[in-house]
Amino acid sequence: MSDRSRRELLGLAVLAAAMVAAGLLVAGDYEHGLLVGFCVDLLLLTGLNLIVGYAGQVSLAQAGLFGLGAYTAGILSAKEVVPPAVAFVAAPVVVAAFSALVGLPSLRLRGLYFTMATLGAGVILYLVFGRAVSLTGGPNGLLGVPVLEVGGFEFDTPFAVYWLAAALALLGLVLARNLVRSRVGLALRAAGTSEPAAAVAGVETFRLRLLLFTLCGAYAGVAGALETFESGFVSPEPFGFFGAVTLLVVLALAGAGTLFGPVVGAALMLLLDELLADAADVEPLILGVLFLIAIQVMPQGVAGWLGERFGGRRQRRAPVGSERAEAAR
Amino acid sequence: MSALAVQGVTKRFGGVEVLLGVDLEAAAGAVTALIGPNGAGKSTLANIISGLERPTAGTVMLDGRDVTGVPAHRRVALGLGRTFQNLELFSGLTVLENVTVGGYTAGKAGFARSLFGLRSARREQAELRTRAEEILDRLGVSELAGRRVDTLGFGEAKLIEPARMLMSRPHVVVLDEPAAGLPPGRASELAERIAGLTSDGMAVILIEHNVPLVMSVADRIVVLEGGTIIADGAPDDVRTDERVVEAYLGAADG
Amino acid sequence: MSDLLQIAFSGLTVGAAYALVALGFAIVFRGTRAINFAQGEYVMLAGVAAGALNEAAHPPLLVTVVAVILLGALAGVLTETVALRLIRRPDPATVTLATIGLAVTIKAAVLLITDRASYTLPGFSGDASLRIAGATLEAQTLWNCGLVAVAAGGLALFFSRTRIGVALRASADDAEMAASTGMSRRAATAWSFGLAGALAAAAGAGLAPVSPVNYDFGTLLGLKGFAAAMLGGLGSMSGAVLGGFALGLAEALFAGYVSSAYADVVAFAVLLLVLFLRPTGLFAQVRVERV
Numbered sequence: 001m002s003d004r005s006r007r008e009l010l011g012l013a014v015l016a017a018a019m020v021a022a023g024l025l026v027a028g029d030y031e032h033g034l035l036v037g038f039c040v041d042l043l044l045l046t047g048l049n050l051i052v053g054y055a056g057q058v059s060l061a062q063a064g065l066f067g068l069g070a071y072t073a074g075i076l077s078a079k080e081v082v083p084p085a086v087a088f089v090a091a092p093v094v095v096a097a098f099s100a101l102v103g104l105p106s107l108r109l110r111g112l113y114f115t116m117a118t119l120g121a122g123v124i125l126y127l128v129f130g131r132a133v134s135l136t137g138g139p140n141g142l143l144g145v146p147v148l149e150v151g152g153f154e155f156d157t158p159f160a161v162y163w164l165a166a167a168l169a170l171l172g173l174v175l176a177r178n179l180v181r182s183r184v185g186l187a188l189r190a191a192g193t194s195e196p197a198a199a200v201a202g203v204e205t206f207r208l209r210l211l212l213f214t215l216c217g218a219y220a221g222v223a224g225a226l227e228t229f230e231s232g233f234v235s236p237e238p239f240g241f242f243g244a245v246t247l248l249v250v251l252a253l254a255g256a257g258t259l260f261g262p263v264v265g266a267a268l269m270l271l272l273d274e275l276l277a278d279a280a281d282v283e284p285l286i287l288g289v290l291f292l293i294a295i296q297v298m299p300q301g302v303a304g305w306l307g308e309r310f311g312g313r314r315q316r317r318a319p320v321g322s323e324r325a326e327a328a329r
Numbered sequence: 330m331s332a333l334a335v336q337g338v339t340k341r342f343g344g345v346e347v348l349l350g351v352d353l354e355a356a357a358g359a360v361t362a363l364i365g366p367n368g369a370g371k372s373t374l375a376n377i378i379s380g381l382e383r384p385t386a387g388t389v390m391l392d393g394r395d396v397t398g399v400p401a402h403r404r405v406a407l408g409l410g411r412t413f414q415n416l417e418l419f420s421g422l423t424v425l426e427n428v429t430v431g432g433y434t435a436g437k438a439g440f441a442r443s444l445f446g447l448r449s450a451r452r453e454q455a456e457l458r459t460r461a462e463e464i465l466d467r468l469g470v471s472e473l474a475g476r477r478v479d480t481l482g483f484g485e486a487k488l489i490e491p492a493r494m495l496m497s498r499p500h501v502v503v504l505d506e507p508a509a510g511l512p513p514g515r516a517s518e519l520a521e522r523i524a525g526l527t528s529d530g531m532a533v534i535l536i537e538h539n540v541p542l543v544m545s546v547a548d549r550i551v552v553l554e555g556g557t558i559i560a561d562g563a564p565d566d567v568r569t570d571e572r573v574v575e576a577y578l579g580a581a582d583g
Numbered sequence: 584m585s586d587l588l589q590i591a592f593s594g595l596t597v598g599a600a601y602a603l604v605a606l607g608f609a610i611v612f613r614g615t616r617a618i619n620f621a622q623g624e625y626v627m628l629a630g631v632a633a634g635a636l637n638e639a640a641h642p643p644l645l646v647t648v649v650a651v652i653l654l655g656a657l658a659g660v661l662t663e664t665v666a667l668r669l670i671r672r673p674d675p676a677t678v679t680l681a682t683i684g685l686a687v688t689i690k691a692a693v694l695l696i697t698d699r700a701s702y703t704l705p706g707f708s709g710d711a712s713l714r715i716a717g718a719t720l721e722a723q724t725l726w727n728c729g730l731v732a733v734a735a736g737g738l739a740l741f742f743s744r745t746r747i748g749v750a751l752r753a754s755a756d757d758a759e760m761a762a763s764t765g766m767s768r769r770a771a772t773a774w775s776f777g778l779a780g781a782l783a784a785a786a787g788a789g790l791a792p793v794s795p796v797n798y799d800f801g802t803l804l805g806l807k808g809f810a811a812a813m814l815g816g817l818g819s820m821s822g823a824v825l826g827g828f829a830l831g832l833a834e835a836l837f838a839g840y841v842s843s844a845y846a847d848v849v850a851f852a853v854l855l856l857v858l859f860l861r862p863t864g865l866f867a868q869v870r871v872e873r874v
Contacts, residue, residue, distance in 0.1 A: 058676070105859040112618065112676060113858055116813070120854040123806060127851070131844045178446030183429075183436045183454045185443065190419040190430045197417035197490075200379055202405030202434035202497055211440045241802055242690075245683055252680070281694050288688030295681050296669035 032158035036230045039165035045262035047219025053256030056192025058115045060244040064122030067239030069224020074234040092221030099217025129236035141235035148229040161230045249291040330393040332357040332532035338387030355532045362535045362543045365553035379411040406434045410499030412490040414506040418478045425474040428461040431496030501532045508539040520546045585717030590839040598831020599727035603786035604808025605823035607779035614775030617678035623805015624689040629787030630796030634702020655784025659776035694798040704791035727789040807850035816864025
């Protein structure tokens with residue numbers, strides 16, 4: 001097993017331990033709610049990271065898709081169409097299907113135009129959330145989401161939801177890692193840098209990206225369902241353009257294209273939310289300024305930057321190696 | 330039946346005819362060179378053969394099978410490989426990763442199996458990695474494996490695409506100006522390598538500017554000028570063909 | 584009939600704003616190949632500044648409008664200095680992302696400074712309006728359309744008759760020529776953003792009399808202006824103007840005959856349709872590559 005692989009698994013183990021410890025040591029419904037929020041953000045960012053960080057396709061739809069998941073779970077359970085557990089599972093399925101639908105025409109577009117299409121889709125979702133009042137409760141939100149119940153067990157406290165959320169978030173990270181390390185993941189990363197080269201290497205770029213985008217939607221769907229069942233209501237506010245931008249900004253700051261970037265990002269969001277709880281209006285300003293600085297200074301984000309500092313031994317050897325290679329000629 | 334046959338290919342682009350009625354045949358185990366002045370349409374033809382562009386008219390036949398409508402990535406599994414004139418490397422990835430991607434079609438584990446990290450998928454990827462290491466070793470550059478391609482010198486970088494291409498075990502390859510930018514000494518080394526490919530039965534389509542290289546290694550030369558073929562035959566015949574000398578060889582630094 | 588006319592008139596009002604914003608997108612795109620996501624926030628900034636200035640000092644309306652347009656131009660130029668100057672590789676994608684960061688920052692800053700206050704301007708001709716065939720045409724609508732005409736005409740002259748304008752246009756169309764025009768990339772970028780800022784400010788000043796402007800005002804407007812620019816063909820000036828009015832009209836029609844609640848969705852549905860069916864827009868200027 002390679003060095004890097006070992007370090008990643010160690011990191012995941014540490015994360016899992018930390019999350020378990022946090023769950024056990026932290027007390028209070030509000031605090032547990034924050035931890036669930038961390039898991040939700042982690043899921044959102046992990047999904048986004050796959051399509052943005054690895055495949056190189058910037059998506060502005062993630063916040064809207066998050067909302068779609070939240071409302072699907074909320075509406076289906078609040079209107080008693082299906083039991084809450086089914087609503088929970090339906091959310092990622094619906095969002096994945098929607099993502100596939102949007103992805104089909106959108107992924108044929110190159111780069112910036114793909115991003116524009118995701119922007120359009122995301123904003124349309126957001127606008128509909130706020131205006132389909134009879135369905136979604138409009139700007140005031142959807143109330144009356146019942147407690148999630150699975151096989152008689154009720155997730156009636158944030159504490160209970162947290163364990164489910166933590167398990168799902170960790171699973172999400174593990175799956176993402178599997179994908180990235182696989183032949184498919186490598187192909188997607190390659191295609192993100194040169195599509196013609198990927199094509200002549202035999203990579204069916206469009207199909208893989210479509211599958212990835214669908215998966216990304218599934219992550220958002222799970223995140224949405226968790227959010228809904230933790231808080232018991234759904235409001236459209238976080239699902240708009242700025243929500244989408246925030247996710248992108250946080251991912252960029254934390255390190256897109258790295259395994260733990262989403263973790264750092266989710267932690268960053270938690271930190272900001274808490275530090276600025278009383279001055280919520282300052283948060284976007286700080287994020288904006290940080291982002292502007294980061295774009296100009298640290299293109300690979302905090303996690304990537306840390307990765308190079310503490311794990312990039314191969315990189316530092318490279319200049320020496322090239323001299324040797326030159327001498328051998 | 331030739332390994333690759335281009336029949337009547339025409340490419341019109343925004344009112345401009347880049348290629349007109351081009352016929353070309355490449356036999357297995359032979360080097361078919363495609364030469365011509367800049368702007369003659371060589372790269373467009375390369376793109377059409379490899380599937381990155383669709384012709385306005387005409388067909389591309391691979392082993393007697395019509396692949397004109399087949400997208401580029403599917404031609405790879407049918408045995409087609411190609412390198413680019415302007416290096417198309419996967420920046421940000423290591424040399425080993427770059428080459429490993431070339432073996433993509435050899436893998437069967439799909440999206441789901443990769444996502445769940447099933448052992449079959451992991452084993453497959455490890456095998457591809459090993460194969461990539463072997464190819465790098467054969468080319469004498471295994472020490473470059475862990476380097477990011479962005480850090481390579483030009484000469485080193487030039488080897489990556491062929492290595493990547495060989496991963497898919499093609500039997501028809503299009504080499505687009507492989508000698509571009511190489512110092513004279515390296516060009517003869519390249520000629521040897523190209524000849525070596527054909528001894529394995531590969532059909533090599535060599536697009537080149539370097540006339541001495543072409544003359545030394547080609548079994549057949551096709552001359553493209555202004556989108557049409559003006560000569561097609563054995564090197565000695567083409568070399569003395571009036572039209573060719575006038576249009577190209579005379580002007581080129583031979 | 585008068586209903587249709589009334590709808591058309593309200594379509595003109597928003598259409599004019601969209602046209603001005605779209606022109607800004609077109610100019611920045613031509614100059615930098617990037618999308619300026621801060622465009623909507625410039626509009627908001629101008630509207631808020633105009634309203635605040637008017638409240639504080641009551642200068643003649645013309646002074647306020649001119650001041651705000653200059654402010655918009657300044658904001659645009661500062662964009663290049665603040666958000667883009669330090670970027671090592673100013674490729675379009677990075678610049679676009681930077682404008683996103685800038686949009687977030689500007690909006691947040693205004694929120695903090697104004698604390699959600701709303702600002703208005705008196706109509707340029709007061710409350711004057713015309714009755715035409717049973718429908719009311721606000722004088723401000725005419726003013727706003729006039730602003731578009733002046734802007735479009737002014738830009739046309741600028742790009743064809745002035746030295747800077749010609750250089751700007753040349754360097755936008757052809758990177759190789761850019762070097763020979765003597766205009767550095769930074770200057771071209773600063774000019775593009777400056778013009779875009781001025782246009783947005785004109786839109787803001789023209790809209791403040793029509794509806795109250797607060798910190799939240801610009802985002803949706805900017806995005807819709809972008810949709811209008813895409814409709815007309817990104818990079819095309821005439822496309823931007825036509826796209827702006829077309830979108831305004833479409834929105835008004837939808838609001839009038841189908842549903843006013845969902846009228847905002849029209850712009851984005853149009854955006855998606857354009858992207859999926861005809862990415863080059865109605866007046867193709869740049870080829871959009873498909874995978």
